[in-house]
Amino acid sequence: MRKSFAHIRSRMDPGDHSPGVIPIIERVVHAAGMLDLVDDVAYSDDFVAAGQHALIRRCRIYCDSDMVAAGLTPSLQFRRDQIRVMLDHADVDRHAREHRTTRSAAAIDVWQSQLGGAIIVIGNAPTALFKLLDAIRSGAARPAVIIGITVWFVGAAESKEALIRHPVPTPYFTVRGTRGGSAMAAAAMNALVRMTAGQSNASLTGAEGS
Numbered sequence: 378m379r380k381s382f383a384h385i386r387s388r389m390d391p392g393d394h395s396p397g398v399i400p401i402i403e404r405v406v407h408a409a410g411m412l413d414l415v416d417d418v419a420y421s422d423d424f425v426a427a428g429q430h431a432l433i434r435r436c437r438i439y440c441d442s443d444m445v446a447a448g449l450t451p452s453l454q455f456r457r458d459q460i461r462v463m464l465d466h467a468d469v470d471r472h473a474r475e476h477r478t479t480r481s482a483a484a485i486d487v488w489q490s491q492l493g494g495a496i497i498v499i500g501n502a503p504t505a506l507f508k509l510l511d512a513i514r515s516g517a518a519r520p521a522v523i524i525g526i527t528v529w530f531v532g533a534a535e536s537k538e539a540l541i542r543h544p545v546p547t548p549y550f551t552v553r554g555t556r557g558g559s560a561m562a563a564a565a566m567n568a569l570v571r572m573t574a575g576q577s578n579a580s581l582t583g584a585e586g587s
Contacts, residue, residue, distance in 0.1 A: 448563025493518025500562025503532030528557035
């Protein structure tokens with residue numbers, strides 16, 4: 378692991394990215410095994426601060442799939458029981474059939490009333506990200522942050538551009554284009570958790586020394 382990250386840091390050009398986001402970018406690059414991914418990373422200026430604040434107040438974490446949830450590493454910043462996999466709701470299948478939509482999009486409808494103030498981690502279906510953005514545009518409570526790293530060749534790039542250009546500003550992190558997936562989304566979340574834990578430890582050390 379140390380050698381991998383040393384390799385990334387020696388070869389990755391951070392470009393104009395904010396220093397505060399570099400640890401997250403490094404984790405996503407590591408998960409993908411693609412150094413050029415750095416050029417496609419996009420995020421809002423308030424992503425890190427908003428995500429850390431949400432974690433500190435023990436928000437819920439909603440994932441679009443079991444694979445994303447399985448990739449998250451519990452720490453002092455959150456417990457496993459804070460994670461919800463949106464597809465697991467008993468009403469998702471019925472809602473998808475009735476509305477002739479994907480289970481991922483149906484899951485957003487079913488869970489919509491509980492997503493305000495939460496961290497949303499989407500690493501698969503573009504339909505879930507589109508549906509979430511539509512809900513926010515229609516007046517649904519905004520999540521604390523959205524990690525939207527959808528994948529595949531139909532709708533992935535478009536859903537991420539919609540996230541970046543959304544008229545209702547919501548803190549976000551994404552990777553432009555067709556590349557994405559559960560591992561990358563979970564890596565971004567885990568990096569945010571690590572940074573939050575480091576900040577909390579630094580604050581505690583400062584308080585003890587004052």
